[in-house]
Amino acid sequence: MDRTGRAPRGSAIRELLAITANRSVIGFGGGLTAPELFPAAELAECLARVLADRPASALQYGPTEGLAALRETLAARLSQRGIDVAPDGVLITTGSQQGLDLLAEAFLTKGSPVMIEAPTYVGALQALSAHEPEFKAFSVDGDGFQVDALEEWVDVHGRPDLIYTVPTFGNPSGVTMSYRRRERLIELARKLAVPLLEDDPYSELSYDGLPPVAMRAMPGGEDVIHVGTFSKVLAPGIRIGYVVAPRVVLERLILMKQGRDLHTDALAQNMVAEYCTRFGLDSHVERLRGSYRERRDAMLVALRRTMPASVSWTQPAGGMFLWLTLRAGRETGELLRTAVAAGVSFVPGTAFHADGGGANCMRLNFTSSSLEEIAQGVGILARLISDKA
Amino acid sequence: MDRTGRAPRGSAIRELLAITANRSVIGFGGGLTAPELFPAAELAECLARVLADRPASALQYGPTEGLAALRETLAARLSQRGIDVAPDGVLITTGSQQGLDLLAEAFLTKGSPVMIEAPTYVGALQALSAHEPEFKAFSVDGDGFQVDALEEWVDVHGRPDLIYTVPTFGNPSGVTMSYRRRERLIELARKLAVPLLEDDPYSELSYDGLPPVAMRAMPGGEDVIHVGTFSKVLAPGIRIGYVVAPRVVLERLILMKQGRDLHTDALAQNMVAEYCTRFGLDSHVERLRGSYRERRDAMLVALRRTMPASVSWTQPAGGMFLWLTLRAGRETGELLRTAVAAGVSFVPGTAFHADGGGANCMRLNFTSSSLEEIAQGVGILARLISDKA
Numbered sequence: 001m002d003r004t005g006r007a008p009r010g011s012a013i014r015e016l017l018a019i020t021a022n023r024s025v026i027g028f029g030g031g032l033t034a035p036e037l038f039p040a041a042e043l044a045e046c047l048a049r050v051l052a053d054r055p056a057s058a059l060q061y062g063p064t065e066g067l068a069a070l071r072e073t074l075a076a077r078l079s080q081r082g083i084d085v086a087p088d089g090v091l092i093t094t095g096s097q098q099g100l101d102l103l104a105e106a107f108l109t110k111g112s113p114v115m116i117e118a119p120t121y122v123g124a125l126q127a128l129s130a131h132e133p134e135f136k137a138f139s140v141d142g143d144g145f146q147v148d149a150l151e152e153w154v155d156v157h158g159r160p161d162l163i164y165t166v167p168t169f170g171n172p173s174g175v176t177m178s179y180r181r182r183e184r185l186i187e188l189a190r191k192l193a194v195p196l197l198e199d200d201p202y203s204e205l206s207y208d209g210l211p212p213v214a215m216r217a218m219p220g221g222e223d224v225i226h227v228g229t230f231s232k233v234l235a236p237g238i239r240i241g242y243v244v245a246p247r248v249v250l251e252r253l254i255l256m257k258q259g260r261d262l263h264t265d266a267l268a269q270n271m272v273a274e275y276c277t278r279f280g281l282d283s284h285v286e287r288l289r290g291s292y293r294e295r296r297d298a299m300l301v302a303l304r305r306t307m308p309a310s311v312s313w314t315q316p317a318g319g320m321f322l323w324l325t326l327r328a329g330r331e332t333g334e335l336l337r338t339a340v341a342a343g344v345s346f347v348p349g350t351a352f353h354a355d356g357g358g359a360n361c362m363r364l365n366f367t368s369s370s371l372e373e374i375a376q377g378v379g380i381l382a383r384l385i386s387d388k389a
Numbered sequence: 390m391d392r393t394g395r396a397p398r399g400s401a402i403r404e405l406l407a408i409t410a411n412r413s414v415i416g417f418g419g420g421l422t423a424p425e426l427f428p429a430a431e432l433a434e435c436l437a438r439v440l441a442d443r444p445a446s447a448l449q450y451g452p453t454e455g456l457a458a459l460r461e462t463l464a465a466r467l468s469q470r471g472i473d474v475a476p477d478g479v480l481i482t483t484g485s486q487q488g489l490d491l492l493a494e495a496f497l498t499k500g501s502p503v504m505i506e507a508p509t510y511v512g513a514l515q516a517l518s519a520h521e522p523e524f525k526a527f528s529v530d531g532d533g534f535q536v537d538a539l540e541e542w543v544d545v546h547g548r549p550d551l552i553y554t555v556p557t558f559g560n561p562s563g564v565t566m567s568y569r570r571r572e573r574l575i576e577l578a579r580k581l582a583v584p585l586l587e588d589d590p591y592s593e594l595s596y597d598g599l600p601p602v603a604m605r606a607m608p609g610g611e612d613v614i615h616v617g618t619f620s621k622v623l624a625p626g627i628r629i630g631y632v633v634a635p636r637v638v639l640e641r642l643i644l645m646k647q648g649r650d651l652h653t654d655a656l657a658q659n660m661v662a663e664y665c666t667r668f669g670l671d672s673h674v675e676r677l678r679g680s681y682r683e684r685r686d687a688m689l690v691a692l693r694r695t696m697p698a699s700v701s702w703t704q705p706a707g708g709m710f711l712w713l714t715l716r717a718g719r720e721t722g723e724l725l726r727t728a729v730a731a732g733v734s735f736v737p738g739t740a741f742h743a744d745g746g747g748a749n750c751m752r753l754n755f756t757s758s759s760l761e762e763i764a765q766g767v768g769i770l771a772r773l774i775s776d777k778a
Contacts, residue, residue: 032450040444047436055429059624061421094483094628094650101649105519126648130494235448237655239483259515260490261483265654266626 026377029345031171031320032368037291038235039275039284046274050267058267064258065250066092066242067269073276074242081203082217083226085244091253094264096201096229096241100127102253102260103162103225103243107195108133112161115153117145119323119352119361121171121199124164135354136160140170142314144177147184159192168212169202169319172352172363176212176317186220195249201229202319204285205367207293211318216244225249230272232320233285238268292320292367298374299366306382313364320367323349325360326385332362338384344377415766418734420560420709421757426680427624428664428673435663439656447656453647454639455481455631456658462665463631470592471606472615474633480642483653485590485618485630489516491642491649492551492614492632496584497522501550504542506534508712508741508750510560510588513553524743525549529559531703533566536573548581557601558591558708561741561752565601565706575609584638586614590621591708593674594756596682600707605633614638619661621709622674627657681709681756687763688755695771702753709756712738714749715774721751727773733766 050058057067065071071087078085093099100123108114108131116124118137128135138149145165154160163185167177177185189196196215203211216226229241243253257263275281296316303313303324310327324346326332332348339345346365349358366374439447446456454460460476467474482488489512497503497520505513507526517524527538534554543549552574556566566574578585585604592600605615618630632642646652664670685705692702692713699716713735715721721737728734738747755763 030450035445035449038444038448040440040448043448044437044440047440048433051429051433051436055427056424057626059427059429059432059626060424061419061620061625094654097648098650123648123651130645130648231450235656236450237446237448239650239652239654256519259486259512259519260649261487261628262512263628265483265628265657267624267657267660268654271656 024343025340026344026369026373026380028364028366028369028377028381029347030365030368032365033232033236033288033320034291034368037288039279042279043235043271043275046271046278047267049278050270050274054270058270060266062263062266062269064263065254066090066264067266067273070240070269070273073273077276077281078228078244081214083214083244084217089244089247089250091243091245091250091257092264092269093241093243093257094261095231095236095239096199096227097123097127098257098260098264099227099241099243099253100124100197100199101130102256103195103197103227104128104131105256106249106252107162113157115150115160115163116354117165117170117173118354119172119349119358119363120164120354121166122347122351124166124199125352125354128162128164129354133161137354137357140173140175142175143181144170144175145181145185147181147188150185151188154188154192160194162195162197163189164197164199166199166201167215168200169205169316170321171202171319172321172323172347172349174314174316174319174322179212182212182215182218186215186218186224190220190223195225196223197225197227199227201232204233205289205292205320206318207289207296208317222246233281233288234272234275238265238272240264240268240272295366295369295371295374296322298371299364299378302375302378303382306379308382308386311385320365321363322366324362324364326362328360330360330385332360335362335384339381342380342384344380346381413732414729415733415758415762415769417753417755417758417766417770418736419754419757421754422621422625422677422709423680423757426677428668431668432624432660432664435660435667436656438667439659439663443659447659449655451652451655451658453652454643455479455653456655456662459629459658459662462662466665466670467617467633470603472603472633473606478633478636478639480632480634480639480646481653481658482630482632482646483650484620484625484628485588485616486512486516487646487649487653488616488630488632488642489513489586489588490519491645492584492586492616493517493520494645495638495641496551502546504539504549504552505743506554506559506562507743508561508738508747508752509553509743510555511736511740513555513588514741514743517551517553522550526743526746529562529564531564532570533559533564534570534574536570536577539574540577543577543581549583551584551586552578553586553588555588555590556604557589558594558705560591560708561710561712561736561738563703563705563708563711568601571601571604571607575604575607575613579609579612584614585612586616588616590618593622594678594681594709595707596678596685597706611635622670622677623661623664627654627661629653629657629661684755684758684760684763685711687760688753688767691764691767692771695768697771697775700774709754710752711755713751713753715751717749719749719774721749724751724773728770731769731773733769735770
């Protein structure tokens with residue numbers, strides 16, 4: 001994406017990271033976690049232990065499906081959230097992005113109808129787009145995916161080849177799908193025997209009580225394909241994600257993954273398993289929750305204080321993002337260039353739409369900036385928006 | 390692959406690793422490096438330093454094209470071998486397997502003619518097969534790829550979409566392509582404007598003097614696509630490979646890689662860059678060379694001593710493998726079951742052929758077994774082969 005947000009989607013994430021890497025700009029653009037919260041010393045301790053105790057496991061070729069110890073850790077952890085899965089029902093992937101890529105390859109061919117949310121995760125659009133499917137986008141309201149509209153579409157057009165959703169603390173919307181809608185979506189997918197892909201990177205980053213139950217954990221949700229990651233709860237740079245899927249799907253993904261990269265970094269897998277055993281992920285996640293909750297609250301307060309009445313935004317109960325809507329006709333793609341010059345970045349809404357919609361919207365990240373930067377950055381944005389509100 | 394070597398290629402590597410993991414079997418089957426030679430303590434030191442000095446670089450999202458410091462290290466290292474490339478001409482990949490996968494996606498569609506060696510690397514067959522190309526296999530003699538036959542094919546059929554070769558210390562053959570053949574292959578690829586993919590994981594593991602010059606470093610070889618890896622010279626488990634390619638190709642690969650896994654593990658990339666700076670790779674590689682040379686020699690001696698006259702084998706000047714040919718009609722796929730029961734594994738030759746050829750051949754790895762195991766394992770094999778020689 002160039003600075004106006006108009007270039008090909010393909011380069012969007014990469015260029016966003018480039019903008020965010022510019023230290024003089026307050027970065028609401030990236031999907032970054034807070035670097036000062038990385039448990040770097042603890043991870044170094046885990047790595048020292050792993051390399052002393054089991055160097056061959058960490059440095060030698062390993063199984064394509066993932067390190068047994070990590071699959072066990074994950075299965076136990078997922079079961080705490082009601083996701084009933086055996087270790088051999090979990091595939092370790094090179095980030096959850098690889099999970100999306102493999103699933104796209106498994107289910108899509110040119111012209112395949114895929115139901116997605118509007119707006120939706122830009123990395124999913126990229127992984128799915130490689131197979132040139134037909135995107136059927138359904139707008140999100142305060143309760144998430146509008147399942148009514150999906151049902152109507154199916155009545156007319158029949159079965160899609162895939163349904164993709166980020167139901168909990170959605171990226172970029174910050175919205176969470178209601179329990180009732182989840183039930184209906186599971187029912188729809190079951191009735192049509194359509195793979196339902198639940199992309200769930202954010203559930204553990206819940207700021208107002210417990211997160212909603214995953215669709216994979218709900219009655220009838222046994223066949224939901226659940227994709228997760230350690231990126232948001234530990235560190236994104238190590239690229240450790242996972243897929244929970246029915247055995248027949250998982251077998252196909254494992255064969256594909258072999259051709260893609262043989263297996264995911266064994267050192268990083270060992271490190272994560274060791275961290276979970278030695279330190280437990282829960283206390284770290286609790287620390288993240290406390291810090292990110294403050295930042296979310298600071299952003300909501302700043303928005304209420306400074307934004308003109310023509311602007312609305314979502315109220316995320318978790319995750320990393322909120323979604324801002326300007327008056328119709330206002331182009332956030334154009335605004336980005338001015339904003340970066342004024343010292344703040346965001347992602348224009350078009351990046352999250354398969355069809356170029358969302359031109360008057362933007363995604364704001366609240367997890368990677370300090371409270372001061374959040375207040376200051378939102379102030380700058382409000383001034384720029386008000387100038388031509 | 391099942392124990393008879395007859396099952397789908399898709400699962401070949403995975404199942405081989407499973408066989409090799411069985412400690413009671415002498416493993417000539419895997420493509421494993423010697424675990425006792427991993428510089429585990431030095432790597433632990435590098436990781437401690439990286440996590441103390443630059444935790445955000447190691448744990449945060451990073452650029453798709455790879456860590457700048459590692460690309461610089463690689464460009465400098467490659468230039469020592471005559472491969473003239475700037476840091477931004479190098480793409481870091483999740484193992485060289487990902488390089489093969491991305492290049493297959495870039496150049497192949499269903500039915501694309503691809504010229505390959507027979508036998509060739511099983512992981513390449515797997516990556517390329519995903520696009521359902523037409524494999525045109527040309528058998529290897531003592532000087533490698535038989536370029537004559539390629540030229541003849543082209544005269545009749547025209548331009549292929551890709552030429553794939555492991556020219557130096559080939560896997561599985563152990564054979565090295567002669568300089569004259571390399572010249573002619575480069576010329577052929579240039580004349581036809583066909584991408585020429587030089588898969589080069591083994592050059593640094595040279596046991597009889599300097600390795601041959603890479604095609605990418607030869608006159609006229611500027612457009613050769615050169616794929617390499619740290620798997621054989623440092624550790625395979627960390628999945629760090631690279632692609633050197635013309636800028637226009639690299640840009641396409643980078644966009645694809647974004648959709649595949651966003652970027653390669655940043656912690657592992659930092660570790661490798663730190664290791665190269667702090668310890669230098671050369672002294673470690675020299676250690677590997679010394680140890681692997683002994684093992685290669687031990688295997689050649691054992692073969693000479695024990696094998697019946699009906700068996701022949703290659704004389705690798707480097708790398709990890711040699712290729713054994715039994716009398717015509719003898720099936721190594723059948724032999725494998727007996728061999729594993731008797732305490733030794735290998736890979737039947739059919740795994741390395743797109744068309745099921747090589748049934749009377751096998752690949753032997755000499756880098757992951759001790760000198761005693763090599764003598765003992767070859768002895769067992771010779772006895773089994775002689776029984777029905």
